[in-house]
Amino acid sequence: MSVWRDVIGQDAAVATLQRAAQDRAAMTHAWLLTGPPGSGRSVAARAFAGALECPQHGCGDCRECRTAVDGTHADVDVIATEGLSIKVEQARELAAMSALRPSVGPWRVIIIEDADRLTERAADALLKAIEEPVARTVWILCAPSLEDVVITIRSRSRHVRLRTPPVEAVAELLHRRDGVEMPMARYAARAAQCHVGLARRLARDEDARVRRTDVIGLAGRIHGVGDAIGAAADLAAIAEQESTAAAAERDAGERQRLLEVLGADPSARTQPPHIRSQLSGLEREQKARATRHSRDVLDRSLVDLLSVYRDALVLHSGAAIGLVNQDSLPMVQALARSMGPDQLLQAMDAIGTARERIGLNVAPLLALEAMAISLRVPR
The missing domain is CATH 3.40.50.300 (P-loop containing nucleotide triphosphate hydrolases)
Structure with a gap:
Protein backbone atom coordinates (compact mmCIF):
# COMPACT_ATOMS: atom_id res chain seq x y z
CA MET A 1 0.00 0.00 0.00
CA LEU A 162 -1.87 17.14 -13.19
CA ARG A 163 -4.14 15.91 -15.97
CA THR A 164 -7.66 14.57 -16.23
CA PRO A 165 -7.57 10.87 -15.27
CA PRO A 166 -9.03 8.27 -17.67
CA VAL A 167 -12.58 6.98 -17.21
CA GLU A 168 -11.48 3.46 -16.31
CA ALA A 169 -9.09 4.73 -13.63
CA VAL A 170 -11.86 6.77 -11.98
CA ALA A 171 -14.30 3.84 -12.20
CA GLU A 172 -11.76 1.47 -10.66
CA LEU A 173 -11.14 3.92 -7.80
CA LEU A 174 -14.88 4.18 -7.07
CA HIS A 175 -15.15 0.40 -7.12
CA ARG A 176 -12.10 -0.18 -4.90
CA ARG A 177 -12.47 2.68 -2.43
CA ASP A 178 -16.23 3.19 -2.25
CA GLY A 179 -17.61 -0.23 -3.14
CA VAL A 180 -19.56 1.04 -6.17
CA GLU A 181 -20.55 -1.62 -8.70
CA MET A 182 -18.53 -1.29 -11.91
CA PRO A 183 -21.45 -0.46 -14.28
CA MET A 184 -22.52 2.41 -12.04
CA ALA A 185 -18.89 3.44 -11.50
CA ARG A 186 -18.31 3.66 -15.27
CA TYR A 187 -21.50 5.67 -15.78
CA ALA A 188 -20.57 8.08 -12.98
CA ALA A 189 -17.00 8.50 -14.26
CA ARG A 190 -18.23 9.31 -17.78
CA ALA A 191 -21.03 11.61 -16.65
CA ALA A 192 -18.71 13.50 -14.30
CA GLN A 193 -16.13 13.78 -17.11
CA CYS A 194 -13.61 12.11 -14.81
CA HIS A 195 -14.07 14.58 -11.95
CA VAL A 196 -13.40 12.16 -9.09
CA GLY A 197 -15.43 13.96 -6.43
CA LEU A 198 -18.45 14.47 -8.65
CA ALA A 199 -18.26 10.90 -9.93
CA ARG A 200 -18.41 9.64 -6.34
CA ARG A 201 -21.45 11.77 -5.67
CA LEU A 202 -23.25 10.68 -8.84
CA ALA A 203 -22.55 7.05 -8.02
CA ARG A 204 -23.97 7.33 -4.50
CA ASP A 205 -26.73 9.96 -4.77
CA GLU A 206 -29.78 9.21 -6.89
CA ASP A 207 -31.07 12.79 -6.51
CA ALA A 208 -27.83 14.09 -8.04
CA ARG A 209 -28.33 11.76 -11.02
CA VAL A 210 -31.91 12.96 -11.46
CA ARG A 211 -30.83 16.62 -11.36
CA ARG A 212 -28.16 15.97 -13.96
CA THR A 213 -30.69 14.26 -16.22
CA ASP A 214 -32.98 17.29 -15.89
CA VAL A 215 -30.12 19.62 -16.85
CA ILE A 216 -28.96 17.80 -19.97
CA GLY A 217 -32.59 17.30 -21.05
CA LEU A 218 -32.89 21.07 -21.53
CA ALA A 219 -30.65 20.91 -24.63
CA GLY A 220 -33.36 19.61 -26.96
CA ARG A 221 -36.30 21.52 -25.51
CA ILE A 222 -35.37 25.14 -26.25
CA HIS A 223 -37.15 26.21 -29.46
CA GLY A 224 -38.40 29.74 -28.79
CA VAL A 225 -37.76 32.71 -26.53
CA GLY A 226 -40.34 31.47 -24.03
CA ASP A 227 -38.62 28.08 -23.87
CA ALA A 228 -35.28 29.83 -23.31
CA ILE A 229 -36.59 31.95 -20.43
CA GLY A 230 -38.14 28.85 -18.86
CA ALA A 231 -34.95 26.81 -19.28
CA ALA A 232 -32.88 29.55 -17.63
CA ALA A 233 -35.29 29.63 -14.70
CA ASP A 234 -35.11 25.82 -14.45
CA LEU A 235 -31.31 25.86 -14.38
CA ALA A 236 -31.28 28.51 -11.66
CA ALA A 237 -33.86 26.56 -9.66
CA ILE A 238 -31.91 23.30 -9.93
CA ALA A 239 -28.76 25.00 -8.64
CA GLU A 240 -30.66 26.70 -5.81
CA GLN A 241 -32.36 23.44 -4.84
CA GLU A 242 -29.09 21.54 -4.62
CA SER A 243 -27.33 24.34 -2.76
CA THR A 244 -30.16 24.67 -0.24
CA ALA A 245 -30.34 20.93 0.32
CA ALA A 246 -26.59 20.78 0.98
CA ALA A 247 -26.53 23.76 3.34
CA ALA A 248 -29.69 23.60 5.45
CA GLU A 249 -28.77 20.76 7.79
CA ARG A 250 -25.13 21.81 8.10
CA ASP A 251 -26.02 25.45 8.89
CA ALA A 252 -28.47 24.42 11.60
CA GLY A 253 -25.88 22.09 13.14
CA GLU A 254 -23.22 24.81 13.17
CA ARG A 255 -25.60 27.23 14.87
CA GLN A 256 -26.52 24.64 17.48
CA ARG A 257 -22.85 23.85 18.23
CA LEU A 258 -21.97 27.54 18.52
CA LEU A 259 -24.76 28.13 21.02
CA GLU A 260 -23.59 25.13 23.04
CA VAL A 261 -19.98 26.37 23.09
CA LEU A 262 -21.13 29.81 24.22
CA GLY A 263 -23.39 28.31 26.90
CA ALA A 264 -26.52 29.92 25.40
CA ASP A 265 -30.07 28.59 25.55
CA PRO A 266 -31.05 27.52 21.99
CA SER A 267 -34.76 27.87 22.83
CA ALA A 268 -34.50 31.47 24.03
CA ARG A 269 -36.42 34.02 21.93
CA THR A 270 -33.63 36.58 22.26
CA GLN A 271 -29.93 36.22 23.01
CA PRO A 272 -27.51 38.54 24.85
CA PRO A 273 -25.60 41.03 22.65
CA HIS A 274 -22.32 39.09 22.66
CA ILE A 275 -24.17 35.93 21.58
CA ARG A 276 -25.99 37.79 18.81
CA SER A 277 -22.72 39.16 17.45
CA GLN A 278 -21.25 35.66 17.29
CA LEU A 279 -24.38 34.38 15.55
CA SER A 280 -24.24 37.25 13.05
CA GLY A 281 -20.64 36.39 12.21
CA LEU A 282 -21.58 32.76 11.66
CA GLU A 283 -24.49 33.76 9.42
CA ARG A 284 -22.20 35.94 7.29
CA GLU A 285 -19.80 33.02 6.84
CA GLN A 286 -22.67 30.69 5.96
CA LYS A 287 -24.06 33.17 3.45
CA ALA A 288 -20.66 33.51 1.73
CA ARG A 289 -20.35 29.72 1.65
CA ALA A 290 -23.85 29.36 0.22
CA THR A 291 -23.09 31.89 -2.52
CA ARG A 292 -19.95 30.08 -3.53
CA HIS A 293 -21.65 26.66 -3.41
CA SER A 294 -24.57 27.91 -5.51
CA ARG A 295 -22.19 29.26 -8.15
CA ASP A 296 -20.17 26.05 -8.13
CA VAL A 297 -23.33 23.97 -8.59
CA LEU A 298 -24.53 26.23 -11.39
CA ASP A 299 -21.16 26.09 -13.11
CA ARG A 300 -21.20 22.29 -12.92
CA SER A 301 -24.70 22.25 -14.41
CA LEU A 302 -23.43 24.34 -17.32
CA VAL A 303 -20.53 21.91 -17.81
CA ASP A 304 -23.06 19.05 -17.92
CA LEU A 305 -25.15 20.96 -20.47
CA LEU A 306 -22.03 21.72 -22.51
CA SER A 307 -21.26 18.00 -22.70
CA VAL A 308 -24.45 17.34 -24.71
CA TYR A 309 -23.40 19.77 -27.47
CA ARG A 310 -19.89 18.34 -27.34
CA ASP A 311 -21.27 14.83 -27.89
CA ALA A 312 -23.44 16.01 -30.80
CA LEU A 313 -20.35 17.60 -32.37
CA VAL A 314 -18.45 14.32 -31.92
CA LEU A 315 -21.23 12.51 -33.82
CA HIS A 316 -20.99 15.05 -36.65
CA SER A 317 -17.22 14.62 -36.90
CA GLY A 318 -17.35 10.82 -36.82
CA ALA A 319 -14.33 10.82 -34.49
CA ALA A 320 -13.63 7.66 -32.51
CA ILE A 321 -14.05 9.45 -29.20
CA GLY A 322 -16.20 8.20 -26.34
CA LEU A 323 -19.39 10.11 -25.57
CA VAL A 324 -19.93 11.66 -22.16
CA ASN A 325 -23.67 11.03 -22.38
CA GLN A 326 -23.62 7.55 -23.86
CA ASP A 327 -26.68 6.65 -21.78
CA SER A 328 -28.65 9.49 -23.45
CA LEU A 329 -27.62 8.66 -27.02
CA PRO A 330 -31.09 9.17 -28.61
CA MET A 331 -31.25 12.74 -27.28
CA VAL A 332 -27.70 13.47 -28.49
CA GLN A 333 -28.51 12.06 -31.93
CA ALA A 334 -31.67 14.19 -32.15
CA LEU A 335 -29.66 17.30 -31.29
CA ALA A 336 -27.04 16.40 -33.92
CA ARG A 337 -29.80 16.10 -36.55
CA SER A 338 -31.28 19.47 -35.58
CA MET A 339 -28.08 21.52 -35.38
CA GLY A 340 -25.07 21.64 -37.67
CA PRO A 341 -21.45 21.85 -36.48
CA ASP A 342 -21.40 25.67 -36.67
CA GLN A 343 -24.57 25.94 -34.59
CA LEU A 344 -23.22 23.49 -32.04
CA LEU A 345 -20.00 25.48 -31.70
CA GLN A 346 -21.99 28.68 -31.24
CA ALA A 347 -24.03 27.00 -28.53
CA MET A 348 -20.87 25.86 -26.77
CA ASP A 349 -19.47 29.40 -26.99
CA ALA A 350 -22.69 30.76 -25.46
CA ILE A 351 -22.38 28.37 -22.50
CA GLY A 352 -18.73 29.33 -22.03
CA THR A 353 -19.68 33.03 -22.06
CA ALA A 354 -22.37 32.42 -19.43
CA ARG A 355 -19.85 30.69 -17.18
CA GLU A 356 -17.45 33.63 -17.51
CA ARG A 357 -20.18 36.17 -16.78
CA ILE A 358 -21.36 34.35 -13.67
CA GLY A 359 -17.74 34.14 -12.52
CA LEU A 360 -17.56 37.93 -12.90
CA ASN A 361 -20.60 38.40 -10.63
CA VAL A 362 -23.20 39.02 -13.32
CA ALA A 363 -26.66 38.13 -11.97
CA PRO A 364 -26.89 34.37 -12.71
CA LEU A 365 -30.45 34.48 -14.08
CA LEU A 366 -29.59 37.24 -16.56
CA ALA A 367 -26.52 35.35 -17.78
CA LEU A 368 -28.55 32.14 -18.11
CA GLU A 369 -31.33 33.84 -20.06
CA ALA A 370 -28.86 35.38 -22.52
CA MET A 371 -27.24 31.97 -22.94
CA ALA A 372 -30.49 30.05 -23.36
CA ILE A 373 -31.67 32.33 -26.15
CA SER A 374 -28.53 31.32 -28.06
CA LEU A 375 -29.33 27.61 -27.53
CA ARG A 376 -32.61 27.60 -29.48
CA VAL A 377 -33.00 24.48 -31.61
CA PRO A 378 -34.73 24.84 -35.00
CA ARG A 379 -38.14 23.14 -34.98
Whole structure:
Protein backbone atom coordinates (compact mmCIF):
# COMPACT_ATOMS: atom_id res chain seq x y z
CA MET A 1 0.00 0.00 0.00
CA SER A 2 1.17 3.54 -0.75
CA VAL A 3 0.13 7.03 0.28
CA TRP A 4 -0.28 7.69 -3.48
CA ARG A 5 -2.90 4.97 -4.02
CA ASP A 6 -5.78 7.42 -4.55
CA VAL A 7 -3.81 9.74 -6.86
CA ILE A 8 -4.92 8.15 -10.12
CA GLY A 9 -3.71 8.75 -13.66
CA GLN A 10 -0.88 11.07 -12.58
CA ASP A 11 2.25 8.96 -13.02
CA ALA A 12 4.54 11.83 -14.06
CA ALA A 13 3.39 14.13 -11.25
CA VAL A 14 3.64 11.38 -8.64
CA ALA A 15 7.16 10.50 -9.79
CA THR A 16 8.25 14.13 -9.37
CA LEU A 17 6.73 14.46 -5.90
CA GLN A 18 8.03 11.07 -4.75
CA ARG A 19 11.54 11.98 -5.81
CA ALA A 20 11.34 15.25 -3.87
CA ALA A 21 10.11 13.47 -0.73
CA GLN A 22 13.04 11.04 -0.89
CA ASP A 23 15.84 13.33 -2.07
CA ARG A 24 16.58 16.67 -0.39
CA ALA A 25 18.36 17.82 -3.55
CA ALA A 26 15.06 17.58 -5.46
CA MET A 27 13.11 19.37 -2.73
CA THR A 28 12.00 23.01 -2.80
CA HIS A 29 10.09 25.17 -0.34
CA ALA A 30 7.02 25.99 -2.48
CA TRP A 31 5.02 23.82 -4.89
CA LEU A 32 2.17 24.71 -7.19
CA LEU A 33 -0.06 21.82 -8.27
CA THR A 34 -2.33 22.66 -11.19
CA GLY A 35 -4.87 20.61 -13.06
CA PRO A 36 -8.48 20.66 -14.26
CA PRO A 37 -11.30 20.32 -11.72
CA GLY A 38 -11.52 16.78 -10.42
CA SER A 39 -7.96 15.86 -11.37
CA GLY A 40 -7.09 15.30 -7.71
CA ARG A 41 -5.01 18.34 -6.82
CA SER A 42 -5.88 18.32 -3.12
CA VAL A 43 -5.56 14.52 -2.95
CA ALA A 44 -2.07 14.76 -4.44
CA ALA A 45 -1.16 17.61 -2.07
CA ARG A 46 -2.19 15.59 1.00
CA ALA A 47 -0.40 12.51 -0.29
CA PHE A 48 2.75 14.60 -0.81
CA ALA A 49 2.43 15.89 2.76
CA GLY A 50 2.18 12.29 3.97
CA ALA A 51 5.27 11.31 2.02
CA LEU A 52 7.20 14.23 3.52
CA GLU A 53 6.22 13.33 7.08
CA CYS A 54 6.57 9.55 6.69
CA PRO A 55 9.87 7.95 7.82
CA GLN A 56 9.58 5.64 4.79
CA HIS A 57 8.59 8.48 2.41
CA GLY A 58 4.99 7.45 1.83
CA CYS A 59 4.28 3.91 3.02
CA GLY A 60 0.57 4.68 3.37
CA ASP A 61 0.15 2.63 6.56
CA CYS A 62 1.92 4.56 9.30
CA ARG A 63 0.35 7.14 11.57
CA GLU A 64 2.16 9.99 9.81
CA CYS A 65 0.74 9.03 6.40
CA ARG A 66 -2.79 8.50 7.66
CA THR A 67 -3.00 11.70 9.70
CA ALA A 68 -1.44 13.82 6.93
CA VAL A 69 -3.94 12.52 4.39
CA ASP A 70 -6.97 13.06 6.62
CA GLY A 71 -5.76 16.50 7.75
CA THR A 72 -5.16 15.78 11.43
CA HIS A 73 -1.35 15.73 11.50
CA ALA A 74 0.06 18.30 13.94
CA ASP A 75 2.45 19.72 11.33
CA VAL A 76 0.12 19.66 8.30
CA ASP A 77 -2.31 22.55 7.91
CA VAL A 78 -4.93 22.37 5.15
CA ILE A 79 -6.69 25.58 4.13
CA ALA A 80 -9.83 25.08 2.05
CA THR A 81 -11.89 28.24 1.82
CA GLU A 82 -15.67 27.94 1.76
CA GLY A 83 -16.12 31.57 0.72
CA LEU A 84 -15.60 33.31 -2.59
CA SER A 85 -12.01 34.32 -1.77
CA ILE A 86 -9.17 34.02 0.73
CA LYS A 87 -8.94 37.34 2.57
CA VAL A 88 -5.81 39.20 3.60
CA GLU A 89 -6.47 38.53 7.30
CA GLN A 90 -6.33 34.77 6.75
CA ALA A 91 -3.21 35.12 4.62
CA ARG A 92 -1.44 36.98 7.43
CA GLU A 93 -2.35 34.17 9.82
CA LEU A 94 -0.83 31.65 7.38
CA ALA A 95 2.35 33.72 7.07
CA ALA A 96 2.71 33.74 10.85
CA MET A 97 2.00 30.00 11.01
CA SER A 98 4.72 29.29 8.45
CA ALA A 99 7.34 30.75 10.82
CA LEU A 100 6.71 27.99 13.35
CA ARG A 101 9.02 25.02 13.28
CA PRO A 102 7.52 21.54 12.98
CA SER A 103 6.54 20.03 16.32
CA VAL A 104 6.59 16.27 15.68
CA GLY A 105 7.60 15.67 12.06
CA PRO A 106 10.48 16.70 9.82
CA TRP A 107 8.43 19.34 7.93
CA ARG A 108 5.72 21.91 8.56
CA VAL A 109 3.44 21.65 5.53
CA ILE A 110 0.86 24.30 4.60
CA ILE A 111 -1.60 23.26 1.89
CA ILE A 112 -3.79 25.92 0.26
CA GLU A 113 -6.39 24.01 -1.75
CA ASP A 114 -7.79 27.10 -3.51
CA ALA A 115 -4.78 29.30 -4.24
CA ASP A 116 -6.71 30.77 -7.17
CA ARG A 117 -9.05 32.40 -4.62
CA LEU A 118 -6.30 34.48 -3.03
CA THR A 119 -7.09 38.16 -3.41
CA GLU A 120 -4.27 40.39 -4.59
CA ARG A 121 -3.75 41.77 -1.09
CA ALA A 122 -3.80 38.26 0.37
CA ALA A 123 -1.17 37.13 -2.14
CA ASP A 124 0.99 40.12 -1.19
CA ALA A 125 0.68 39.15 2.48
CA LEU A 126 1.95 35.64 1.69
CA LEU A 127 4.68 36.72 -0.68
CA LYS A 128 7.43 37.38 1.89
CA ALA A 129 6.76 34.09 3.70
CA ILE A 130 7.03 32.18 0.41
CA GLU A 131 9.93 34.27 -0.89
CA GLU A 132 12.00 33.91 2.30
CA PRO A 133 10.87 30.59 3.77
CA VAL A 134 11.73 29.28 7.20
CA ALA A 135 13.77 26.09 7.13
CA ARG A 136 11.60 22.96 7.17
CA THR A 137 8.46 24.78 6.02
CA VAL A 138 6.84 23.66 2.76
CA TRP A 139 4.03 25.42 0.91
CA ILE A 140 1.77 23.36 -1.39
CA LEU A 141 -0.60 25.52 -3.45
CA CYS A 142 -3.38 24.10 -5.63
CA ALA A 143 -5.12 25.84 -8.53
CA PRO A 144 -6.77 24.95 -11.86
CA SER A 145 -4.01 26.58 -13.94
CA LEU A 146 -0.91 28.75 -13.68
CA GLU A 147 -2.86 31.77 -14.95
CA ASP A 148 -5.25 31.51 -11.99
CA VAL A 149 -2.45 32.30 -9.51
CA VAL A 150 -0.93 35.73 -8.96
CA ILE A 151 2.34 35.91 -10.93
CA THR A 152 4.44 36.88 -7.92
CA ILE A 153 3.37 33.64 -6.18
CA ARG A 154 3.67 31.28 -9.13
CA SER A 155 7.10 32.61 -10.11
CA ARG A 156 8.43 31.50 -6.71
CA SER A 157 6.89 28.02 -6.78
CA ARG A 158 7.84 24.81 -8.52
CA HIS A 159 5.06 23.79 -10.90
CA VAL A 160 3.65 20.26 -11.17
CA ARG A 161 0.86 19.73 -13.67
CA LEU A 162 -1.87 17.14 -13.19
CA ARG A 163 -4.14 15.91 -15.97
CA THR A 164 -7.66 14.57 -16.23
CA PRO A 165 -7.57 10.87 -15.27
CA PRO A 166 -9.03 8.27 -17.67
CA VAL A 167 -12.58 6.98 -17.21
CA GLU A 168 -11.48 3.46 -16.31
CA ALA A 169 -9.09 4.73 -13.63
CA VAL A 170 -11.86 6.77 -11.98
CA ALA A 171 -14.30 3.84 -12.20
CA GLU A 172 -11.76 1.47 -10.66
CA LEU A 173 -11.14 3.92 -7.80
CA LEU A 174 -14.88 4.18 -7.07
CA HIS A 175 -15.15 0.40 -7.12
CA ARG A 176 -12.10 -0.18 -4.90
CA ARG A 177 -12.47 2.68 -2.43
CA ASP A 178 -16.23 3.19 -2.25
CA GLY A 179 -17.61 -0.23 -3.14
CA VAL A 180 -19.56 1.04 -6.17
CA GLU A 181 -20.55 -1.62 -8.70
CA MET A 182 -18.53 -1.29 -11.91
CA PRO A 183 -21.45 -0.46 -14.28
CA MET A 184 -22.52 2.41 -12.04
CA ALA A 185 -18.89 3.44 -11.50
CA ARG A 186 -18.31 3.66 -15.27
CA TYR A 187 -21.50 5.67 -15.78
CA ALA A 188 -20.57 8.08 -12.98
CA ALA A 189 -17.00 8.50 -14.26
CA ARG A 190 -18.23 9.31 -17.78
CA ALA A 191 -21.03 11.61 -16.65
CA ALA A 192 -18.71 13.50 -14.30
CA GLN A 193 -16.13 13.78 -17.11
CA CYS A 194 -13.61 12.11 -14.81
CA HIS A 195 -14.07 14.58 -11.95
CA VAL A 196 -13.40 12.16 -9.09
CA GLY A 197 -15.43 13.96 -6.43
CA LEU A 198 -18.45 14.47 -8.65
CA ALA A 199 -18.26 10.90 -9.93
CA ARG A 200 -18.41 9.64 -6.34
CA ARG A 201 -21.45 11.77 -5.67
CA LEU A 202 -23.25 10.68 -8.84
CA ALA A 203 -22.55 7.05 -8.02
CA ARG A 204 -23.97 7.33 -4.50
CA ASP A 205 -26.73 9.96 -4.77
CA GLU A 206 -29.78 9.21 -6.89
CA ASP A 207 -31.07 12.79 -6.51
CA ALA A 208 -27.83 14.09 -8.04
CA ARG A 209 -28.33 11.76 -11.02
CA VAL A 210 -31.91 12.96 -11.46
CA ARG A 211 -30.83 16.62 -11.36
CA ARG A 212 -28.16 15.97 -13.96
CA THR A 213 -30.69 14.26 -16.22
CA ASP A 214 -32.98 17.29 -15.89
CA VAL A 215 -30.12 19.62 -16.85
CA ILE A 216 -28.96 17.80 -19.97
CA GLY A 217 -32.59 17.30 -21.05
CA LEU A 218 -32.89 21.07 -21.53
CA ALA A 219 -30.65 20.91 -24.63
CA GLY A 220 -33.36 19.61 -26.96
CA ARG A 221 -36.30 21.52 -25.51
CA ILE A 222 -35.37 25.14 -26.25
CA HIS A 223 -37.15 26.21 -29.46
CA GLY A 224 -38.40 29.74 -28.79
CA VAL A 225 -37.76 32.71 -26.53
CA GLY A 226 -40.34 31.47 -24.03
CA ASP A 227 -38.62 28.08 -23.87
CA ALA A 228 -35.28 29.83 -23.31
CA ILE A 229 -36.59 31.95 -20.43
CA GLY A 230 -38.14 28.85 -18.86
CA ALA A 231 -34.95 26.81 -19.28
CA ALA A 232 -32.88 29.55 -17.63
CA ALA A 233 -35.29 29.63 -14.70
CA ASP A 234 -35.11 25.82 -14.45
CA LEU A 235 -31.31 25.86 -14.38
CA ALA A 236 -31.28 28.51 -11.66
CA ALA A 237 -33.86 26.56 -9.66
CA ILE A 238 -31.91 23.30 -9.93
CA ALA A 239 -28.76 25.00 -8.64
CA GLU A 240 -30.66 26.70 -5.81
CA GLN A 241 -32.36 23.44 -4.84
CA GLU A 242 -29.09 21.54 -4.62
CA SER A 243 -27.33 24.34 -2.76
CA THR A 244 -30.16 24.67 -0.24
CA ALA A 245 -30.34 20.93 0.32
CA ALA A 246 -26.59 20.78 0.98
CA ALA A 247 -26.53 23.76 3.34
CA ALA A 248 -29.69 23.60 5.45
CA GLU A 249 -28.77 20.76 7.79
CA ARG A 250 -25.13 21.81 8.10
CA ASP A 251 -26.02 25.45 8.89
CA ALA A 252 -28.47 24.42 11.60
CA GLY A 253 -25.88 22.09 13.14
CA GLU A 254 -23.22 24.81 13.17
CA ARG A 255 -25.60 27.23 14.87
CA GLN A 256 -26.52 24.64 17.48
CA ARG A 257 -22.85 23.85 18.23
CA LEU A 258 -21.97 27.54 18.52
CA LEU A 259 -24.76 28.13 21.02
CA GLU A 260 -23.59 25.13 23.04
CA VAL A 261 -19.98 26.37 23.09
CA LEU A 262 -21.13 29.81 24.22
CA GLY A 263 -23.39 28.31 26.90
CA ALA A 264 -26.52 29.92 25.40
CA ASP A 265 -30.07 28.59 25.55
CA PRO A 266 -31.05 27.52 21.99
CA SER A 267 -34.76 27.87 22.83
CA ALA A 268 -34.50 31.47 24.03
CA ARG A 269 -36.42 34.02 21.93
CA THR A 270 -33.63 36.58 22.26
CA GLN A 271 -29.93 36.22 23.01
CA PRO A 272 -27.51 38.54 24.85
CA PRO A 273 -25.60 41.03 22.65
CA HIS A 274 -22.32 39.09 22.66
CA ILE A 275 -24.17 35.93 21.58
CA ARG A 276 -25.99 37.79 18.81
CA SER A 277 -22.72 39.16 17.45
CA GLN A 278 -21.25 35.66 17.29
CA LEU A 279 -24.38 34.38 15.55
CA SER A 280 -24.24 37.25 13.05
CA GLY A 281 -20.64 36.39 12.21
CA LEU A 282 -21.58 32.76 11.66
CA GLU A 283 -24.49 33.76 9.42
CA ARG A 284 -22.20 35.94 7.29
CA GLU A 285 -19.80 33.02 6.84
CA GLN A 286 -22.67 30.69 5.96
CA LYS A 287 -24.06 33.17 3.45
CA ALA A 288 -20.66 33.51 1.73
CA ARG A 289 -20.35 29.72 1.65
CA ALA A 290 -23.85 29.36 0.22
CA THR A 291 -23.09 31.89 -2.52
CA ARG A 292 -19.95 30.08 -3.53
CA HIS A 293 -21.65 26.66 -3.41
CA SER A 294 -24.57 27.91 -5.51
CA ARG A 295 -22.19 29.26 -8.15
CA ASP A 296 -20.17 26.05 -8.13
CA VAL A 297 -23.33 23.97 -8.59
CA LEU A 298 -24.53 26.23 -11.39
CA ASP A 299 -21.16 26.09 -13.11
CA ARG A 300 -21.20 22.29 -12.92
CA SER A 301 -24.70 22.25 -14.41
CA LEU A 302 -23.43 24.34 -17.32
CA VAL A 303 -20.53 21.91 -17.81
CA ASP A 304 -23.06 19.05 -17.92
CA LEU A 305 -25.15 20.96 -20.47
CA LEU A 306 -22.03 21.72 -22.51
CA SER A 307 -21.26 18.00 -22.70
CA VAL A 308 -24.45 17.34 -24.71
CA TYR A 309 -23.40 19.77 -27.47
CA ARG A 310 -19.89 18.34 -27.34
CA ASP A 311 -21.27 14.83 -27.89
CA ALA A 312 -23.44 16.01 -30.80
CA LEU A 313 -20.35 17.60 -32.37
CA VAL A 314 -18.45 14.32 -31.92
CA LEU A 315 -21.23 12.51 -33.82
CA HIS A 316 -20.99 15.05 -36.65
CA SER A 317 -17.22 14.62 -36.90
CA GLY A 318 -17.35 10.82 -36.82
CA ALA A 319 -14.33 10.82 -34.49
CA ALA A 320 -13.63 7.66 -32.51
CA ILE A 321 -14.05 9.45 -29.20
CA GLY A 322 -16.20 8.20 -26.34
CA LEU A 323 -19.39 10.11 -25.57
CA VAL A 324 -19.93 11.66 -22.16
CA ASN A 325 -23.67 11.03 -22.38
CA GLN A 326 -23.62 7.55 -23.86
CA ASP A 327 -26.68 6.65 -21.78
CA SER A 328 -28.65 9.49 -23.45
CA LEU A 329 -27.62 8.66 -27.02
CA PRO A 330 -31.09 9.17 -28.61
CA MET A 331 -31.25 12.74 -27.28
CA VAL A 332 -27.70 13.47 -28.49
CA GLN A 333 -28.51 12.06 -31.93
CA ALA A 334 -31.67 14.19 -32.15
CA LEU A 335 -29.66 17.30 -31.29
CA ALA A 336 -27.04 16.40 -33.92
CA ARG A 337 -29.80 16.10 -36.55
CA SER A 338 -31.28 19.47 -35.58
CA MET A 339 -28.08 21.52 -35.38
CA GLY A 340 -25.07 21.64 -37.67
CA PRO A 341 -21.45 21.85 -36.48
CA ASP A 342 -21.40 25.67 -36.67
CA GLN A 343 -24.57 25.94 -34.59
CA LEU A 344 -23.22 23.49 -32.04
CA LEU A 345 -20.00 25.48 -31.70
CA GLN A 346 -21.99 28.68 -31.24
CA ALA A 347 -24.03 27.00 -28.53
CA MET A 348 -20.87 25.86 -26.77
CA ASP A 349 -19.47 29.40 -26.99
CA ALA A 350 -22.69 30.76 -25.46
CA ILE A 351 -22.38 28.37 -22.50
CA GLY A 352 -18.73 29.33 -22.03
CA THR A 353 -19.68 33.03 -22.06
CA ALA A 354 -22.37 32.42 -19.43
CA ARG A 355 -19.85 30.69 -17.18
CA GLU A 356 -17.45 33.63 -17.51
CA ARG A 357 -20.18 36.17 -16.78
CA ILE A 358 -21.36 34.35 -13.67
CA GLY A 359 -17.74 34.14 -12.52
CA LEU A 360 -17.56 37.93 -12.90
CA ASN A 361 -20.60 38.40 -10.63
CA VAL A 362 -23.20 39.02 -13.32
CA ALA A 363 -26.66 38.13 -11.97
CA PRO A 364 -26.89 34.37 -12.71
CA LEU A 365 -30.45 34.48 -14.08
CA LEU A 366 -29.59 37.24 -16.56
CA ALA A 367 -26.52 35.35 -17.78
CA LEU A 368 -28.55 32.14 -18.11
CA GLU A 369 -31.33 33.84 -20.06
CA ALA A 370 -28.86 35.38 -22.52
CA MET A 371 -27.24 31.97 -22.94
CA ALA A 372 -30.49 30.05 -23.36
CA ILE A 373 -31.67 32.33 -26.15
CA SER A 374 -28.53 31.32 -28.06
CA LEU A 375 -29.33 27.61 -27.53
CA ARG A 376 -32.61 27.60 -29.48
CA VAL A 377 -33.00 24.48 -31.61
CA PRO A 378 -34.73 24.84 -35.00
CA ARG A 379 -38.14 23.14 -34.98
